[in-house]
Amino acid sequence: MSHLFLALLSALLLLSASAAAAESTLTQSRTLAGDQRLTSPGEIFQLGLFPAVNRSRWFLGIWFTVSPDTVVWVANRDRPFSSQSGVVAVSGRGALVLLDGASNDTVWSSNSSAAATPAQAQLLDTGNLVLTDKDGNILWQSFEHPTNTLLPGIRVGKDLRTGAEWSLSSWRSADDPSPGDFRYVMDTSGSPELKVWSKGRKTYRTGPWNGVRFGGIPEMTTFEDMFEFQFTVTAGEVSYMFRNRDRSPMSRVLLNESGVMQRMVWDRTARAWSNFWSGPRDQCDNYGRCGAFGVCNVVDATVCGCIRGFAPRSPAEWYMRNTSGGCARGTPLQCGGGGGDGNGDGFYALRGVKLPETHGCAVDAAATLEECGRRCLSNCSCTAYAGADIRGGGSGCIQWFGDLMDTRFVDGGQDLYVRVAKSELDAIKNTRNKLVLVISLVITGLVLLLLSLGFLIRRKSRRCKKFRFLDETGDFITGCPTCPLEIIRAATNNFSPDNKIGEGGFGIVYKGQLPDGQEVAVKKLSKENTVQGLKEFMNEVELIAKLQHRNLVRLLGCCIQCSERLLVYEYMSNKSLDKFIFDESRRTDLSWKTRMDIIIGVARGLVYLHEDSRHTMIHRDLKAANVLLDADMVAKISDFGIAKLFNSKGGRLDCTVTERIVGTLGYMSPEYAMDGRLSFMQDVYSFGVLLLEIISGRRNHLSSNLIAHTWMLWQEGRNLELLDPAVRGECTAGELEQAATCIQVGLLCVQESPDERPPMADVIHMLSREKAPGQPRRPVLCTPMMSARPVVIDLGAQETIAACGHSGRLTMTNLEGR
Ligand SMILES: *[C@@H]1O[C@H](CO)[C@@H](O)[C@H](O)[C@H]1NC(C)=O
Ligand SMILES: *[C@@H]1O[C@H](CO)[C@@H](O)[C@H](O)[C@H]1NC(C)=O
Ligand SMILES: *[C@@H]1O[C@H](CO)[C@@H](O)[C@H](O)[C@H]1NC(C)=O
Ligand SMILES: *[C@@H]1O[C@H](CO)[C@@H](O)[C@H](O)[C@H]1NC(C)=O
Ligand SMILES: *[C@@H]1O[C@H](CO)[C@@H](O)[C@H](O)[C@H]1NC(C)=O
Ligand SMILES: *[C@@H]1O[C@H](CO)[C@@H](O)[C@H](O)[C@H]1NC(C)=O
Numbered sequence: 001m002s003h004l005f006l007a008l009l010s011a012l013l014l015l016s017a018s019a020a021a022a023e024s025t026l027t028q029s030r031t032l033a034g035d036q037r038l039t040s041p042g043e044i045f046q047l048g049l050f051p052a053v054n055r056s057r058w059f060l061g062i063w064f065t066v067s068p069d070t071v072v073w074v075a076n077r078d079r080p081f082s083s084q085s086g087v088v089a090v091s092g093r094g095a096l097v098l099l100d101g102a103s104n105d106t107v108w109s110s111n112s113s114a115a116a117t118p119a120q121a122q123l124l125d126t127g128n129l130v131l132t133d134k135d136g137n138i139l140w141q142s143f144e145h146p147t148n149t150l151l152p153g154i155r156v157g158k159d160l161r162t163g164a165e166w167s168l169s170s171w172r173s174a175d176d177p178s179p180g181d182f183r184y185v186m187d188t189s190g191s192p193e194l195k196v197w198s199k200g201r202k203t204y205r206t207g208p209w210n211g212v213r214f215g216g217i218p219e220m221t222t223f224e225d226m227f228e229f230q231f232t233v234t235a236g237e238v239s240y241m242f243r244n245r246d247r248s249p250m251s252r253v254l255l256n257e258s259g260v261m262q263r264m265v266w267d268r269t270a271r272a273w274s275n276f277w278s279g280p281r282d283q284c285d286n287y288g289r290c291g292a293f294g295v296c297n298v299v300d301a302t303v304c305g306c307i308r309g310f311a312p313r314s315p316a317e318w319y320m321r322n323t324s325g326g327c328a329r330g331t332p333l334q335c336g337g338g339g340g341d342g343n344g345d346g347f348y349a350l351r352g353v354k355l356p357e358t359h360g361c362a363v364d365a366a367a368t369l370e371e372c373g374r375r376c377l378s379n380c381s382c383t384a385y386a387g388a389d390i391r392g393g394g395s396g397c398i399q400w401f402g403d404l405m406d407t408r409f410v411d412g413g414q415d416l417y418v419r420v421a422k423s424e425l426d427a428i429k430n431t432r433n434k435l436v437l438v439i440s441l442v443i444t445g446l447v448l449l450l451l452s453l454g455f456l457i458r459r460k461s462r463r464c465k466k467f468r469f470l471d472e473t474g475d476f477i478t479g480c481p482t483c484p485l486e487i488i489r490a491a492t493n494n495f496s497p498d499n500k501i502g503e504g505g506f507g508i509v510y511k512g513q514l515p516d517g518q519e520v521a522v523k524k525l526s527k528e529n530t531v532q533g534l535k536e537f538m539n540e541v542e543l544i545a546k547l548q549h550r551n552l553v554r555l556l557g558c559c560i561q562c563s564e565r566l567l568v569y570e571y572m573s574n575k576s577l578d579k580f581i582f583d584e585s586r587r588t589d590l591s592w593k594t595r596m597d598i599i600i601g602v603a604r605g606l607v608y609l610h611e612d613s614r615h616t617m618i619h620r621d622l623k624a625a626n627v628l629l630d631a632d633m634v635a636k637i638s639d640f641g642i643a644k645l646f647n648s649k650g651g652r653l654d655c656t657v658t659e660r661i662v663g664t665l666g667y668m669s670p671e672y673a674m675d676g677r678l679s680f681m682q683d684v685y686s687f688g689v690l691l692l693e694i695i696s697g698r699r700n701h702l703s704s705n706l707i708a709h710t711w712m713l714w715q716e717g718r719n720l721e722l723l724d725p726a727v728r729g730e731c732t733a734g735e736l737e738q739a740a741t742c743i744q745v746g747l748l749c750v751q752e753s754p755d756e757r758p759p760m761a762d763v764i765h766m767l768s769r770e771k772a773p774g775q776p777r778r779p780v781l782c783t784p785m786m787s788a789r790p791v792v793i794d795l796g797a798q799e800t801i802a803a804c805g806h807s808g809r810l811t812m813t814n815l816e817g818r
Contacts, residue, residue, distance in 0.1 A: 026096075026121040032088040033101065039065065042125040044250075045072075049086050053176050058084050060098050060108070061177070062127055062142065064250065066266070070273065072127055072149040072252060073142050074177040076108040094119040094139055096131050112139040127151045147177070150242070150253040156194060157186040157232070157239025166239065168255040182259035188238045190358030191388055191398050192231075195287075196259050202287040203259055204280045205406060207354040208398070209233075209240070210414060211389035216285065216354040218411040219277050223263075227251070251276070284408040291326020292403035295350065301705045307404070308348050308428055309420035321712065326403070331421040335380035346425040347373060347385075352413035355386055356404040363388055365396045372397030373417060384418045485559050488512060488566060492522055501575065502625070511571060519571035520556060524564065541567070544640070547613050551605030553628055553638040572636060574629035577694070581624060581724075587697045588726045592735045594633055595694050595727070599742065600767055601635035602627055606687060607760045609640060610680050618678060622686035623667045624693055666700045670780045671754055681754035687763070688749025695742055697724035707750050707779045710743065714776070719743045741769065747776035 022039040023030065032038055038047040047062045050071065057080035062073040076098055085101030094114025098107045112119075114133035121131045129142040143154050148170050150156065155166045170180035183197045191208035193215075207216025209231045214220060220229060226248040232239045244251060250266035260280065264273040280286055283303065284296035290304035291313070297305060304318075306327035312318035313328040334344025367375070369387045376382035381401045388396025407416065491512030492499045502509040507525040514520060541558045548554060559566040577598065580586045590598075602622075609617045619626075619640045626639045669685035671677040689700050692710055700706035713719050723731070723739055731739065745766045751757050756777060758766065765771035 024123050026088060026090050028090050028092060028118045028120075031090075033086070034084055038088075038123045040123045040125045040127070044125045045123055045127045047088075047123050047129060049081070049084050051084070052080070057082065057176075058086060059177050060086060060088060062123065062129060064127075064266075066250075066271070067273065070252075071177065072147075072151055073129070073145075074147050077147065077178050079107045080178070081107065090119050090121055090131070092117065094131070094133060096121050096129075096140065110140040114139050126153050128153070148255050152227075152243045152251070153241060155232075155239040155241045156184065157192075157237065158188050159237055160188070161236045170255045170257050170259065173257055180257055182255055182257075184255045184261065186238060186240065187359055190361035191355075191363050192233065192238045193358065194240065196255070196261065198259055204261070204285055204287055205354075205357060206279070207410075208358050208388075211391040215414055216408070216410060217277075217279060218413075221412065223276070226265075288324060288326075288406050289408075290323045292405055293327040293329070294323060294407070295353065296408035298409075299704065301709045307350060307407070307418055309418070309424035319712070319715065329420075331424050333380070333419060334421050344422055345377065345419050346422050347376075347417040348420045348425060348428060350407070350416045350418055352409055352411075353416050354406075354408045354410045355398070355414055355416055356384070356400065356407040358398055358400070360401065362399045362401070363397065365389065367395075367397035369394055369397070372399065375399060376417070376419065382419065384416055386414055386416045390414060485564070485566070487515065488522055488559060488568065491515075491520065495524065512568075519573075521553075521569045521571045523567040523569065525567065543615050547609070547615070547617070547640070549605055549608040549613070550634065551601045551636055552608065552640060553636045569638065572628035572638075573631045574633060576625045576638075577627040577629060577635065578624035580629070581694055581697050582699055587724060590694075590727070592727045592731050592739070596735075596738065596742070597633070598627070598629070598635040599691055599694055600764070602637060602687065602690065603760060603764050603767060605635070605637040606683055607764060609637070610683065610760050618680055619683050619686070620678065621664055621667070622683055622690060623664050624690060624699075625664075627690070669754065670752065677754075679754060680759065681757045684749050684757045684760060684763070685754075687760070688746045688757070691742060691746040691749065692722070695724065695739060695746070696722045697726060710747060711779050714743065714747060738769075741773060742767065744773045744776060747779060748773055750779040751777050752780045753777075 022037070022043065024039060024041050026032060026038065032048065034049070036048065040046070043065050045062055046065050046068070047060070049058050050061050050063070050068075051058050059071075059077070059080050060075040061071040063069070063071045081100060086107065087099045087101050089097055089099060091097050091109075094117050095112050096110040098109070099105065100107050110131060112131060114137075116134040116137075119131055119133050119139060121129060123129050126143075130138055131140040132138055143151075144164075144166065146154050146156070146166060146168055148168050150168065156168065158165050165185065167186070168184040170182040172178045172180040181198050182203075185195055185197060187193055187195050193208040194206045195202050196204040205216060206214035208214070212221070213229065226245055228243045228245055230241050230243065242253070249268065252264050254262045254264060256262050260278050262275055263277040265276045266272075267274045282298050283289055284298050290296045293307050293310045295305050295307055296303060303321075304323040306312060309330055310327035311330050312323075312325070314325045317323075317325055364372075365388055372385045372387070375397065376385040376399050379399070379401075382399050383402060384400040384404055386398050387394040388398050404416075404418065489495070491514050492510040495508075495510055499510040499512065500508060501511045501521065507523050510522045510524065512520050512522050538558070538560075541555070545555045545557075553572065554570045555567060556570060557568040559568065574580075580590055606619065606622070609619055617640060619637065621639060622637065626637060628636050628638050630636060665673070667686040667689050669682045672682045672685075689707065692706050693700060696706060696710075698704075698706055710719070710722055713721050719740060720728070720736060720743075722743055723736075745758075745763060748766075749757050749763065758773075762771060766773040
C-alpha cells in the first residue's frame with residue numbers, strides 16, 4: 001500500500017517538475033525541435049510540430065493545451081515537412097525561423113530583423129506568439145498573421161497605411177492546414193463589412209457594422225454579455241475584433257472548410273467545443289440569393305420577393321425558383337421630371353432588413369437621416385439610402401448608386417429607403433389608406449357593437465328562461481318540462497374548463513352528457529354574435545336543423561337564456577380534422593384511404609349544402625378545424641349554420657357583396673377577402689385549400705403558402721412530392737394516381753378566377769374519376785407574398801394586409817384555424 005502511495009507521490013512530483021520546466025520562450029540559444037513544445041505561462045496554449053494529412057506532413061502550429069486537435073495558427077501552411085524533423089529557432093538577425101532539420105534550409109521565416117539583438121520569442125496566454133528585440137519592442141507577432149481562426153484580440157481588417165490585410169483563409173480540409181478555397185476579408189469600400197469569398201465569388205456577408213453589431217448578425221446582441229466587440233474605423237485602420245469578458249469561457253471564431261463562420265465556445269464540463277453560432281445561418285444569407293432588388297424572407301414559402309415597385313426581371317425563371325436574375329423596376333424613375341430637384345420620385349421604406357451590399361456606396365457618418373434623404377433625392381443616380389449607425393436613434397448616411405444586392409429581412413434589421421417613382425408610391429399609399437380605413441371602421445364597429453350589446457343585455461334580462469329543443473325533423477318541440485339550460489349546465493359541469501373541447505370566433509365548444517347518456521357538443525356563442533334578434537336567430541336555427549346529411553354535423557337543439565345562446569350538436573368522438581393532419585404523431589394514423597374518404601365526404605357535404613338541400617347555403621368558413629370526425633372517421637362539416645342562409649335556390653348568388661366578411665385567412669378566396677364578393681366559389685376555394693392540406697399534412701399559412709408551393713411542384717411535374725411523407729411510402733401505384741388527380745382538382749379549386757373553379761358536384765365527379773379534370777391555371781399566389789413582406793408598409797402583421805382592400809366590416813374567426 002505505502003509503495004503504491006510513494007509511487008504516486010513521486011509521479012506527481014515528476015509531473016509538477018516537468019510542468020515547471022515547460023518553457024514559454026525561445027532564444028537564440030534555446031531552439032525547439034522534434035516533439036518539444038513551447039507552453040504559454042498559464043499553460044493555455046502550446047506551440048510545436050504537429051502532423052496532418054494522414055500523418056504524412058508536419059506543420060508548426062499553436063493549439064489549445066486542453067484540446068490539442070484545435071490548432072489555431074499554422075506557420076508553414078504552404079511548405080510542410082515530411083517528417084517531425086523541423087527546428088524552430090530565433091536567428092541572429094532577429095527573425096523567427098523554421099528550419100528543415102535534415103538540410104538546414106529555411107522553410108519559413110517571420111522575415112523580421114532587429115537592430116537590438118538578441119531577440120526572443122514568447123508564447124503568451126492569449127495564444128499570441130510574440131517576437132521582441134532586446135529592448136522589448138515587438139518585431140513580429142502571430143496575431144498579425146491569422147490563419148483560419150480568430151481568437152480574442154486578433155483583428156480582421158486592413159491597415160490603410162501599409163495596405164496590409166488581416167484576413168482568414170480556410171484549411172483545405174479538416175486534416176490539411178494548407179490554404180483552402182475560402183477567405184474571410186474586410187471590404188472597406190462603402191460601409192465596412194466582412195465577406196466570405198470562394199474562388200473569386202462572394203458567398204456570405206455579415207452586413208455592414210451599424211455601430212453596435214454587424215447588421216446581418218442580430219445574435220451578436222445576445223452574446224454581448226460574453227464578448228466585447230470592437231470595430232475600429234480610423235484614417236489608418238479598419239478592423240474588427242472581439243474580446244472575452246471576465247469569466248467568459250474560451251472561445252474562437254473559425255472559417256471552416258465549407259466556408260462557414262463558426263463561433264465555438266469551450267464547454268468545460270463536456271470538455272468539448274460547442275458551436276455557439278454559425279453563418280451563413282440560412283439560405284437568405286447566401287450571397288445574392290434573390291438577385292438585384294430582391295428581398296429574401298426565410299419564413300416565406302417562396303423565399304424570394306421583389307422590393308415594392310419592382311418585378312422579377314425574368315418571370316419564367318423566377319417562377320422556377322431561379323431567382324438569381326433578380327428584379328427590375330416597374331415604373332422608371334422620374335428623376336428631374338416632376339420638378340427641379342428630382343421630386344418626380346420618392347422613397348419607399350423597406351423595414352427591418354440586412355442592408356444591401358454597400359460596396360461603392362457613399363458614406364457620411366456626420367449627416368442626419370433627413371439630410372441623407374435630401375442628398376439622395378437630389379442625385380439622380382442615387383437608388384436608396386439608409387442610416388449608418390443605429391445608436392442614439394440613428395445617424396449617418398449611406399447612399400447606394402446602383403443595384404441593391406443581397407437584401408434580406410432580419411431581426412432587428414434596419415430601414416432601407418428605396419427610391420421609386422412617385423406613381424408607385426401613390427399606389428402603395430392607397431393600399432395603406434385603405435387599411436387605415438378598414439382598421440378605423442373595425443374599431444368604430446366594435447365600439448358601436450359594445451354600446452348596443454350593453455343595451456341589449458339590459459333589455460334581454462327581462463326575457464329569461466326561453467328555450468327550445470328540436471325534434472327529429474328539425475321542428476321545435478315546445479313545452480319542454482324543464483329548462484334545458486339547467487340540463488346543459490349539468491351536462492357540461494357548469495361549462496367547466498375541463499369540458500372545453502374547442503374555441504373559435506363564434507364561441508366556445510364544450511363536451512357534455514345529457515341525462516339519458518347521449519354525448520353532445522355544446523357551442524356557447526360568444527356574446528358579440530348575440531346582436532341578432534331572438535326571432536331571426538330562432539328561425540335560422542330551425543333552418544339549419546332541417547339540413548340533414550351524413551357529412552354534416554347534426555344540430556340537436558338550441559337554448560337561450562338571458563344573454564346566453566347555446567347550440568347543441570351531436571358529439572364527434574374523434575374531434576376535428578386539424579387535430580390529425582397538423583399533428584406530427586397523429587398524422588400517421590390517417591392512411592391514404594382515410595384521407596380520400598374524408599375528402600370525398602367533405603365534398604359530398606358541400607354539394608348538399610350548395611345544391612341539394614331545401615335551403616342552399618354557402619358555408620363561408622370551411623377549414624380543417626370545422627371538419628369533425630366521428631368514431632368511424634366519417635367526416636362531418638360543422639359550423640355551417642352560422643353563415644348567412646340563402647333561400648333562393650338557383651338564384652344568382654354570384655357577386656353578392658356581403659355586408660360582413662366571415663372567414664379564416666388562408667381559406668378565404670381573394671375575391672371574398674378583398675372585395676367581399678361571396679359566392680359558392682368561396683367554399684370551392686376553401687375546399688381546394690383543405691384538400692391540399694389533407695394531402696400534404698401542412699397548413700396553408702400566409703407565411704408559408706401551400707398553394708404557391710403546390711403550384712411550383714405542379715409546374716415542375718413534381719406534384720407527388722406534395723404528398724405527406726407519412727403516407728407517401730405506403731401508397732400503391734393506383735393510390736398515387738388518385739393522389740395526382742386530387743392535387744390537380746385541388747389546384748382547379750384554388751384558381752384565381754372564381755368562374756374557372758369547378759362547382760362542387762363536378763369536383764365529386766373528378767375525384768371519383770368519372771370526369772377528367774382540366775388543366776389548372778395559375779392559382780392565387782397571394783399578392784403580398786409576391787412583393788416584399790407586407791410588414792414593410794408600417795402596419796404590423798401580414799394577416800391584416802391580406803384582408804386589405806375591403807372597405808366594409810371585417811370579422812375573422814381567427815387567424816390560423818383552431
Ligand atoms: C492513411 O494511411 C493509412 C496507412 O498508411 C492508409 O491505410 C489510409 O488509407 C490512409 N488514409 C487516407 C485518407 O489517405
Ligand atoms: C545545421 O546547423 C547547425 C548549427 O547551425 C549545425 O550544427 C549543423 O551541422 C547543420 N546541419 C547541416 C546538415 O548542415
Ligand atoms: C518571407 O519572405 C519570403 C521571401 O520573400 C516569402 O516567400 C515568405 O512568404 C515571407 N514569409 C512571411 C511569413 O511573410
Ligand atoms: C462548417 O460549419 C457548419 C455549421 O456549423 C457545419 O454544418 C459544417 O459541417 C462545417 N464544415 C466542416 C467541414 O466542418
Ligand atoms: C438562372 O438564371 C440565370 C439568368 O437569370 C441563368 O444564367 C442561369 O443559368 C439560370 N440557372 C439555372 C440553374 O437555371
Ligand atoms: C451623385 O453621386 C455620385 C456618387 O457620389 C457622384 O459621383 C455624382 O457626382 C453625384 N451627382 C451629382 C449631380 O451630385
